[in-house]
Amino acid sequence: MHELGLAQETLAIALDEARRQGARRILCMRLRIGDLSGVVVEALRFALETVAENTPAAGARIEVDRVVPACYCNQCRCEFEVQAHSYICPRCGDISLDLRRGREMDLISMEVV
Numbered sequence: 721m722h723e724l725g726l727a728q729e730t731l732a733i734a735l736d737e738a739r740r741q742g743a744r745r746i747l748c749m750r751l752r753i754g755d756l757s758g759v760v761v762e763a764l765r766f767a768l769e770t771v772a773e774n775t776p777a778a779g780a781r782i783e784v785d786r787v788v789p790a791c792y793c794n795q796c797r798c799e800f801e802v803q804a805h806s807y808i809c810p811r812c813g814d815i816s817l818d819l820r821r822g823r824e825m826d827l828i829s830m831e832v833v
């Protein structure tokens with residue numbers, strides 16, 4: 721399962737960071753997940769809760785910020801949101817495949833004690 725590997729990576733980053741800060745426990749992990757990342761949010765949440773058991777992150781709250789995908793149009797020099805998998809710029813009608821966000825899957829912040 722793709723999400724299990726991601727959960728293990730995310731947990732490793734979180735535990736490293738907690739250790740560096742001298743924290744005893746992780747209370748909350750906040751993730752940013754793009755709608756085109758291919759990550760199933762609920763599966764990732766479950767995997768993360770599972771791998772966090774018996775670690776300082778056990779029972780941590782998991783918050784997810786979804787990111788709506790956006791492309792950059794070279795004609796208009798603007799970013800536009802990709803709606804319903806349409807990569808057509810709403811201003812000029814050009815097709816842009818220059819994806820600027822929407823594929824990310826990052827740990828963006830944590831709360832520790």
Ligand SMILES: [Zn+2]
Pocket residue numbers: 793794795796797809810811812813814
């Ligand atoms: Zn355009």
